[in-house]
Each structure stands twice: as C-alpha cells, then as structure tokens.
Amino acid sequence: MSKNFMTLQFAAKSENESFARVTVAAFIAQLDPTLEEIHDIKTVVSEAVTNAVIHGYEEDANGIITISAVIDGANIEITIADNGKGIENVEEAMQPLYTTKPELERSGMGFTIMQNFMDEMNVESKVGEGTKVTLRKKITLNSMIS
Amino acid sequence: MSLQISMEMERNTLIIRLEGELDHHTSEKVRDKIEAEVDKGIINNLVFNLEKLSFMDSSGLGMMLGRYKKIRQLDGKMSICSVQSSVYKIFELSGMFKILSVYDTEADAINALGVA
Ligand SMILES: Nc1ncnc2c1ncn2[C@@H]1O[C@H](COP(=O)(O)OP(=O)(O)OP(=O)(O)O)[C@@H](O)[C@H]1O
Ligand SMILES: [Mg+2]
Secondary structure: OOEEEEEEEEEOOOOHHHHHHHHHHHHHHHHOOOHHHHHHHHHHHHHHHHHHHHHHOOOOOOOEEEEEEEEEOOEEEEEEEEOOOOOOOHHHHOOOOOOOOHHHOOOOOHHHHHHHHOOEEEEEEEOOOEEEEEEEEEOOOOOOOO | OOEEEEEEEEOOEEEEEEEEEEOHHHHHHHHHHHHHHHOOOOOOEEEEEEEEEEEEOHHHHHHHHHHHHHHHHOOOEEEEEOOOHHHHHHHHHHOHHHOOOEEOOHHHHHHOOOOO
16 A cells, blocks of 8 residues: 655644644545544544644744644554644643643643544653644555445 | 534523534634623523534533533533534543433423423
8 A cells, every 4th residue: 555645734723723624634535434533533633733722822823833644554644743832741731631721611631532532642742842743543444445 | 614503592591503513713602602691691501402513622522511610600500412423422531421411302401401
C-alpha cells in the first residue's frame, strides 16, 4: 500500500475548528473507513484544534495551527501543533477532568477523548514554545472493495 | 453557522432542539441563547432534543454540563432525548449518564421532569 501525506496551516480561530476536522476527514476518506472511524477522527481533530485555540493561544487569532496527516497502508498519523504557551505538566494535563479553564465551562475531557478514540496518543510540550499532539490509528480496511 | 437551534416553551420548560455540529465555536452561541431565556426567570426546566445533532465534542459536553449546573442551582431539572450514537459515545465516556438520563422521545424527556 502506498504512502500519502498532507499539511494544513490556518489561523487559531474557533471558526476554523470545523474546517480542520472536515478537511482531515476528507483526506482520510481515501482509506474507505467506517462512519464511526470518520467520526472518531473528526472528534479528535476538533479536540486538539480547540485546545490550541483556547489554551495554546488563549484565543489570540494571530496564532497559527499546523496539522499534518500521513497515511501509510491502513495506518494514519495526525499531528496537531501550535506555538502557543505550552503545558507545564503534561502527565497532569492528560488526567480525566483536569482543566485549567473551568470558568470557560471546560470539563477536562479533551485528552481522554483523544486517547480513547485513537490507538495511540503522544503529547510533546514546552512552556513558552508550544504543543504537539500526535495521534495514531489503524483503519479497518474494507476487503470487499479493495 | 453549522448549527441550528430552535427553542420552544412548554409551560415552565424550555425545549431546545439542536441540529448540526456542536463544537467550541457553536457551543458559545448556543449557551448565550439559552442563558438569555433562562435569565428571564420563567423557566424551571430544560429539555435537550438531540435528534438532529450529528457531532459533539468536549466543548458541547461542557456547555451541556454548564446548563445542567445552572438549572440545578435554580432548583430546576434537565433531561435529554434522541441521542445519535456518535454523540452518545461522548456522553458515555464522560460519565454524563451518571447525572442525566436519556430518553427515546421528547415526550418521554418532558414527562420525566415530573411537571404536571
Ligand atoms: N495546546 C495546548 N496548549 C496549552 N495547554 C494545553 C493545550 N492542550 C491542553 N492544554 C492543557 O491541558 C488541559 C487539559 O486539556 P483537555 O483538552 O483534556 O481539557 P480542557 O480543554 O481543559 O477541557 P475540555 O477539552 O473538556 O473542553 C487544559 O486545561 C490545558 O491546561
Ligand atoms: Mg480540551
């Protein structure tokens, strides 16, 4: 199976959250994933992009978010990166219900959802430099069609 | 806007029907619209009809939990109905069903509030 990739850059605006998840889903569609898989991928992209907008850049629309996606056979790898304020303690941030913005009605479920909906999640972050979330998943190939 | 909201008052219950995608961007608008109604002081209960809600992430979840907390403070109740499987998955993962019940139909959700 062949390799494929794409990169996407856009302003850290909440309006772009739906653009980002729909675009990644459209790219992944070439693997003929199930509806549930497409949905899971849209959700995790939405979570990571929202985190970059709200936490990374604290709603400063001058920030830039970069998404790249790689397809390798049935495996997909999606990275969502920002150059925002970074996370002091990644382990702590990944705990369910942990949030630094309860006043914005955040519930601290973003990382838990990403972890649950994907096979693998890796978070790299440096305070003052930014955050990069890498998500991996193996798509169930529809043998009837391929 | 990739989300449509329609609201209807039935006695002291506000029925909120959402259609489309509930994310960070659209959740803020939905929250403001519901709060404007709640702040009028007539409403005691909220019913969310999610039959046509095709997408929800943690932002939507936070908005719904926020409305739940607010209506509870006012001694009101909240229920939800007609949840699609994709949205159900997010509710389930977050433990939302420990505090809120889901009903098959809007009529069931309204009845469950116990308002005569
Ligand atoms: N890109 C980021 N830049 C800086 N901090 C981040 C970033 N992503 C996450 N965080 C930190 O990690 C915490 C947990 O993130 P998570 O997505 O799990 O929850 P949340 O965004 O606070 O709430 P929810 O996702 O339920 O709306 C955040 O509150 C924030 O402090
Ligand atoms: Mg989040």
